Amino acid sequence: MKNRLFFILTFFFFLQSCKDDKAIATLYLAHNMPQTHSVHKGILEFQKSLRLKSGGKLDVKIFPDGQLGSEREVLELLQIGSVAITKVSAATLSNFVPEYHVFGIPYLFEDKQHQFDILEGDVGKSILEKGSQFWLRGLCYYDAGSRNFYTTKKAIRTPEDLEGLKIRVMNNQMAINMINSMGGSATPMAFGELYTAMQQGVVDGAENNAPSFVSSNHYEVSKYYTIDQHASIPDVLLIGTKFWNKLSDQEKQWVQEAAEVSAQAQKVFWNASVEESMAIAKAAGVEIIIPEKSLFQVHSKSVLENFMKDHPEMRSIVNNIQKQ
Template sequence: MLGLLYLAKKKMNYMQNCKAIKRKIIGVLFGVFILGLSACSNIKEHKTLFFAHSLPVTHPVHKGILEMQKLLNEKSGGKLQIKIFPDGQLGSEREMLELLQIGSVAMTKVSAASMSNFAPEYRVFGVPYLFRDSEHLFSVLEGELGKKILEGGSEFLLRGLCFYDAGSRSFYTLDGFVKTPEDLKGKKIRVMNDQMSVQMVNTLGGSATPMAYGELYTALQQRVVDGAENNVPSFVTSNHYEICKYYTIDEHSMIPDVVVVGTKFWDTLSETEKGWLQAAADESVAKEKAYWKETVKENMEVLKKANVQIHYPDKSLFSEKSKPIMEELMKDPKMNTLIQKINTY
């Protein structure tokens, strides 16, 4: 019996080692692939930026990235080009950020929540009800404070170029609305793998369940979780509305998306090339915001036709219950200063 257990354990270790080796081989081959393409780019006298993200091509943020691609091509006269890898082809948000850090990929788009795992200033965007509305949010994002946060990521080899509108996040569930925080009791709610998101749901009374976004549809089908929280376009493009028929628009957080370039790639660019890239990113923001607004309007009609029930709760019940999160964060002097600055906008 002991012999069989030993052999089983040995086989399991062997399989795990094989998987690890396979991942390393894939990483090496991908690096060689990129170097090969880069070499071809040099021969053609242009540079290609590999831009990976996890969203579907129908998403308004992807459309914003397409605008950036077009603008960069125009500004550089084709000397600097973007090749996009959507739909999580190169991995999760965390994996893509790690690829940027080692220089295997040039750019990505991630949630500010994912960035907070690398650059601590981004944690502030996860504070529930910190921003009064979208106008307040973008006055911060597009002001000096927003620029400082974007540039601060360079210390961790991840330089932010601009913020994209990602709307506000609200709860959607399988059974009944979340009209008050009490309605979250006993409910397992999927959240991003982010400390602030976990803390937010737990503080409101639910059971936060971190899970990869790509696994969520099946998890909802099998009732592994009772619901999730996200913005309207993500709720629709993920097809989660086919399963969850209750959408409570409590708008507990406004976490923007961030366009990020790895400093390892950024440092290879000339000042002129950096100017082209930054300008293309900045100018794409207005287009992305317009796409977002238009998509939300269209998606609300999709939800209506799909018989998804919408509820607008008393937000004060949620904001009051979540206050301890901000109070705890403000014990950190750096976060305290940041929050106070945001409140003055």
Template sequence: MKYCFYLLVFTFLLMAGSCEKLGTAKVVYLAHTLPITHPVHQGMEVFAASVEEQSGGALTVKIFPDGQLGTEREVLELLQIGSIAMTKVSAAAMANFAPEYQVMGVPYLFRNKDHFFSVLEGPTGEAILEAGSEYLLKGLCFYDAGSRSFYTKKKPIRTPEDLKGLKIRVMSHQMSVDMVNEMGGSATPMAYSELYTALQQGVVDGAENNPPSFVTSGHYEVCKFYTLDEHSSIPDVLVMGTKYWDTLEAQEQEWLRAAAKVSATAQKQFWEDNVAECMAKLKAENVEIIRPEKSLFANKTQAVLEEFSKDPRMRKLVEEIQAQ
């Protein structure tokens, strides 16, 4: 099946290339898995508009949303071989290629939103973005993907003890598994596409995600308790394959860098606006919003931080973030 997928994509790209020439304009292909209504996609639209404006139309970006060219991992692999120029993926997906991205998933590492963005937009964030270049994946900027919190079907989560005996769906991400288990729940990795049915049928008792994902997935129709413990903040990443990046002229690279910064600033506002809309929607749908004492949850996850910090390189990165 995967061979067939790559054959189809390869055929498409063989005709189009990772970029194309339209008249005198060079067109860069950017593929991702989100719907066009998502605030991160809206950020990428700003990126495309900024590239075209700065270059005077000499360089443009064509976006392929909704997973048209594959899953996050599949598209990253296409970037590595130079078949597609750009993508947007979760930092959790990048962690499978560049280990520095794993630090984004450490629970309660960031003190608040201001600390989070000061790290991502400063030297530490720049170093993490550049770390992927060793694996042919150059990060250009981070996009806000909010904070992940628990939502459940049968009972509210007010303290970590309330997670005991509950099966909680998590990403196929070891740190997420360890975090839920340390809190007392039973972490259950599962494909996101299977989650709605699993919640309906009681295969799992809950899950964890940010407000826009909770709403757009329709999971609020099944789960009427949403606990804003905000245990992790895993951003999205705008990525370009180094094989394509290295073919660009210095001016073209600068246009892309500058446009990425413009889009990251705009996307933060798109995200905030969307979260506000989603929280209003949840209230209207009679979802109980719980704001727990976060320190209770943070205290339960110290073992996850300690295990992660056994790697000297990761420990140095954690200490660098904590010191900011």
């Protein structure tokens, strides 16, 4: 890890030292998604839009596929100024900027329209700006869909169907509490181990968005997919303040506008990937269940109550989201 960071830092400091003052300003952007993913396609739109808006004065060099490290590692590179821009999950970002924890609350959003009304409105913009005090300024949100249950033994139609089932979750306390509140047994596990674990009956299911369910081939061993939309945690495109503060007001406007163009394009790419994934799953014999979401909301209410109790400073954010 230390050797890798040393190499990356040396590499970027070398590039910076070689720059001609009259050369085009290039912003280095790193992310950990494959080049087929909607995120990478959205970032290509950011690159294209920024070139057009700046008349070629600003450019973006993209490092996809986790070339420069994990989400956390790249965030640290942004903080010290070695990389300019990245895309990370709000779940990862919450370890740096506490306000992003709010997006992990189960059933926080009524639907996708409500979610993006919030994200692209005053509440969402305020949270993007909160990161500046940690050298991580948010530019916009990308769509990462909703997390849903999928199981191997039986379909999940009501919260009671989760009782006694071992459900793989991320190593995240809110996700663990949500599963347990419904009578399931939350089982944190590395994502790479999950296929074999479901195949061998170590766990009875998991939860994730549709593209991840299909790209991981989990649909081969899990034949029930329940669209309950219990979590809608967005991705965030952000820039390190060490780079942002060096930009002129005009350059900042170009970057912000290009980011917003890319966010709208990425949503279209994401929706297409969801449709494609669901078609693949159905063709493979996966049963798609759309349950009564309010039943699940009632069971997980204690997760929200405990979060508000433990984080009273977040109460106004949650209240603003719920009343819109």
